[in-house]
Amino acid sequence: MASIRVRVLRRAGRFQLRARHAVHDYRFADARTDLRSALSALDSVDHTGDPELTAMRVRVLVSLAYAEAEKAGVRLGSLDIAQELIQQLAVGPLRLELQGLVEQQRGFLLVRAGRGGEGMLLLDSAVRHLETGLEQGVGDPDVLAGLHINRSLVLMDRADTDGAVAELRRSVDLAERYELSAVGIKARHNIGYIAYLIGDLPTALRDFERAAHECQARSPSLLPVVRLDQARALLAAGLPEEAARHLQDALPMLRKQRAGQDAAEVEVTLAASALLSDRVREARRWARSAERRFIRRGNQRWAAVAALAGLRAETAAALAAGRVPPALPAVAVKLAEELRGLGLVDETALALMLAVRLELRRGDREAARSLLAQVPRPRPTTPVDHRMLLRLCRAELAVADSNRRRALAQARSGLTELGTARDRMGGLDLVCGTAVHGRQLGELAVKLTLRGRPRALFDWLERTRAQVYRYEPLPDIDDPRIAQTAAELRRKRREAQQARLSGRSAGALEKQTAALEREVVRLGWYASPWGRPRPVASLEEVAAALGDAALVEFAASDGELVAVVIADGVTRLVRLGSMAEAAEWAARLYNDLNALAPDVLPPPIAAVVRDCAVRSAARLDALLVRPLLSVIGERDLVVVPTGELYAVQWGSLPSLVGRPVVVAPSATAWHSAATAPAAPSARVLLARGPGLTGRVAEGASLRGIYPDAVDIDGDRATVADVLSVLDGAALAHVAAHGEHESTNALFSRLELADGPLFAYEVARLQRPPRQVVLAACELALSYVRPGDEALGYAGALLAAGVPTVVAATSRVGDEAAATAMVDYHQRLKAGLGPARALAEAVAADPYRRPFVCLGSG
Incomplete structure (x- = not known):
């Protein structure tokens, strides 16, 4: 009989240990079976009066309660039986114990x-x-x-983030002392989650990525939960597409684990991602599915959260x-x-x-005012998008009350608060992405100022758009992991090519x-603070720097396209029609x-296409x-586009052919x-990457213009x-051939002999x-983000501190590119500024030389 008892204990112990490993790996169905x-x-044996058998049954029942909760919601029956056994x-x-x-x-x-209240008393x-049990062995x-x-x-x-971090530190200490790898991963991951809650997104993303690496090495089944929290942080940073990719990776893994x-x-998070990308139907579908799942699990709290996601979509x-x-x-x-x-x-x-x-949209101001008074004050962990929505509600109520000044004050305060959050961001795309949370506030402010003075509209346009470009990049931003990963990427690319x-x-x-x-793109999200924020330029500063040139800043509101024009120190508003x-x-x-x-387009076809281009350019010019x-008048121009206008080849518009234009x-x-200060040297670099054809691949013409240039070609590039x-x-x-990276502009790249040259570098x-x-x-051509943030390789170079970038807005033939560049550099060498030299070079064939001067000229 004793031997049977021992065999039963060993057998049950093996099943229980396997089940615990399965739970740690989120394999809940396997855990339940074991x-x-x-x-x-x-x-198979009577446990009455046997402490070891009773203890084993209690441990199994405790584990079973958790594994079953992952399938059918909270059921405490197993724990009630365990309590009776104790x-x-x-x-x-x-x-x-x-x-x-x-x-x-x-x-x-x-x-x-x-x-949580009941639960915390029991946890205490x-x-x-x-x-006490551990102390007694x-x-x-x-x-x-x-x-x-x-x-x-x-x-x-409870928004007690300090207390939560202290608890997690205790967990990490125990994990390190007793070599508990899975628990240690979870604790460190949750420390990153707290950084996310308080708005320190670069730290959160860094901690999540480290946890993801640990999961891949030690506990792969924990990875989808890390990806879920990475997605939450990316949503807070205004990067819904990147968040959705993490979530779509995590969901099938969790379903397989039956978690x-x-x-x-x-x-629920997919619903938030879809909503931030204006995919309302998709958001509603995800929210309803989540709500049904939570209701089946008996989780009233999360069911209400899912219902709220659905309400946002509605x-x-x-x-x-x-x-x-x-x-x-x-x-x-x-x-x-219900939520309260x-x-x-x-x-x-x-x-x-x-x-x-x-209620405001229905026209019931008093109902809206009464509801707004009931909104709880923001807490330290209140998400930034909630804070912006509160400002928007106050501003919209002020508009309904015909109080334009109060509405603009709310917009100003909200965007200032958003700017504070942006200043804490890491990678360039995080700085850019936060603009999405202030988009509606900015649009409201622009709409209100369209009725006022052009100067006010200019101020608001500058306050709301292209915030990334007002940061002074920090040249010492560096991360050994990025450098190591980039080097490994180049090595693998060479191996693949060979x-x-x-x-x-x-x-x-x-x-x-x-x-x-x-991986290198993800690392770039949190590598370091992007840079020091600089103040928005005032109208007086811009007008003084323009001199004899004019600045045209386009904007759209409610489908109407307008232009703010600064010339001779005077600011005017011109309404242009349909955006x-x-x-x-x-x-x-x-x-x-x-x-x-x-280059090889047959002449008859080229003539037809050219006629189409001439008509399109003429209509756009009009x-x-x-x-x-x-x-x-005839002034040189600085053009600040909006939305789809970033793709315009301004030098092809009839009124601008031959006119210096800077975008x-x-x-x-x-x-x-x-x-920006002048370059410290007169050094010229001529570099050519692999895979080029025709005259673009040749360097003889440019070497003739710049005989003292550093010329790097072939394997030396x-x-x-x-x-x-x-x-x-x-x-x-x-x-060199290049490629935009829409998810992180700093990792757009040019292909050189040994692999990609990232804008980050x-x-x-x-x-x-x-x-x-x-x-x-x-x-x-740039990827335009919310807030009119235009990014891409050229945009990343501008944000990195390069004052002038010349690049093409559309495809360009090898012959056209080569001849345009020779004409451009000859004029540049003769002493013309970049914008004028490019305007004259493009004017020779404005429909096949789609180059623009970006930044300054």
């Missing part, structure tokens, strides 16, 4: 079910019991380390359509009451703010290369120029430039570039050599070159 097998083994044990260390074990599991499940008691340190993580969750929910709670949380659809269903405000108020009852402060505020906006040339399969190497590309029509003709011209680009001629992302960006000459150069002419230079000419690709 735990039921353990119970079956224990049922009462059969004699008072002593074993009973103490098991009591703590049951209390911690019951408390944790109550926390997961949204009953569990800590005392488990610590019984118990599992893994359980105590996990308990500190669970306590931190409750403190996070119901986390999978449903991913769906509200967005109603406001966009201009028709608010009569019952929708009442639905929002009822949900706010569940202790969800920020969520309560959000539901009330949605109700405020709905494999293809030798006829071998390069599939595996190409997959490794793609993974390294994704949609201008965008349509800009797209047509862009497509026409692309079609006209190939919409954008001719209404301004009476103001700008800038904002007046502030132009002013910073125009007043490596990243290191090009960077060393770029530092402090007056002029760099780079002919140019940003690290102590002395960025004065002018960079990108001769071979359409690298002026």
Whole structure:
């Protein structure tokens, strides 16, 4: 009989240990199977009066309660049975330990079910019991380390971030002392989550990425939860597409693990991502799916959060359509009451703010005013988008009260607060992405100032757009992991290229290369603070720097396109008509120029395409430039586009052929570039990357213009050599294929002999070159982010401190590029400024030389 008992204990113990490993790896179905097998083994013998058998049954029941909760929601029956079994044990260390074990599991499940107050009382008691047990030589340190993580969750929910971090530090200490790798990963990951809660997104993303690496090495099943929190941080940074990619990676893994709670949380986050990208139907679908899952699990708290995500989608659809269903405000108020009852402060505020906006759209100012007074004050952990929405509600109520001054004051305060959050950001795209949260506030301010003085409109346009370009880059930004990953990426690319040339399969190497590309982009999100913020340029500063030139800053509001024009120190507002029509003709011209680009186009076809381009340019000229001629006269121009107008080849518009035009992302960006110090040397770099054809690949013509230039070609055109000459150069002419990176502009790249030259690496230079000419690709065309933030390789160079960049807005043929560049550099060498030299070079063939001068000229 004794031998049977021992075999049963060993067998049950093996099942229970396997189940614990399965739970740590989020394989809950496997855990449930093992735990039921353990119970079956224990049922084969009588445990009455046997402390070891009773203790084993308690441990199995405790684990089973958690594993079952992941499938069917909180069910405390297993824990009730375990508690009854504990009462059969004699008072002593074993009973103490098991009591703590049951209390911690019951408390944790109550926390997961949204009953944090009850749960915390049990967790407090569990800590005392488990610590005492460890001191007396019984118990599992893994359980105590996990308990500190669970306590931190409750403190996070109460916005006690300091207390939560202290709990997580205790968990990390236990993990390191007892070599508990999985618990240590979770604790360090949650420390990153707290950084996310308080708005320190670079730190959060760094901690999450480190946790992801640890997961891949030690506990792959934990990875989807890390990806979920990475996505939350990316949403807070205004990067919904990048967040969605993380979530789409995580969801199938969680479904495979049958991790119901986390999978449903991913769906809620996917709803938020879709909504931030204006995909309202998709947001509504994800929110409803998540709500159903939480209801099935019995998680009332999270079901209400999912319902709130759905309400946000419904509200967005109603406001966009201009028709608010009569019952929708009442639905929002009822949900706010439910959220308040569940202790969800920020969520309560959000539901009330949605109700405020709905009532204002219905015209009920008093109802909106009453609801706004009920909105709880923001807490230290209140998300920045919630804070901006509160400002927007106050501003919209002021508009409804015909109080324009108060509305603008709310917009100003909100954007100042958003600027403070932006100043804490790391990578360039995080700085840019935060603009999305202030988009509606900025649009409201611009709309209000359209009715006022042009000067006020200029001030607001500068306040709301192209914020990345007002940061002074920090040249010492560096991260060894980025440098190491970039070097590995270049090595793998060379290996893949050599494999293809030798006829071998390069599939595996190409997959490794793609993974390294994704990693280097992610690393760039938190590598370091992007730079020191500079003040927005004043109208007086811009007017003084313009001299005899004129500045035209385009803006759109409610579908109307306008231009603020500064000339001779006078600011004027010119209304231009439909933004949609201008965008349509800009797209047509862009497509026409692309079609006209190939050198080998048959003459009859080229003539037809050219006629189309001439018509498109003439129509765009009539919409954008001719209404301004009476103001700008024959002056040189600085143009600040908006939206689709960034793709315009300004030198092809009839009124601007041969006229010097500089394109800038904002007046502030132009002013910073125009007043930048001169290059410390007269050094000229001529560099050519691999894979070029025709005359673009030749350097003889340019060597004749710049006989003293540093000429780097072929295998010598490596990243290191090009960077060393770029530092402090007056002029760099780079002919190389390139590629935009829409998810992180600093990692847009030019292909050199040994791999990609990232814009990030140019940003690290102590002395960025004065002018960079990108001769071979359409690298002026930028990815336009919310807030009119235009990024891409050329945009990243401007943000990195390069004052002038010359690049093409569309495809350009090899012959056209080569002849345009020779004409340009001859004029530059003769003493003309970049904008005038380029204008004269482009004027010789304005439809096949789509180059623009960016930054200053």
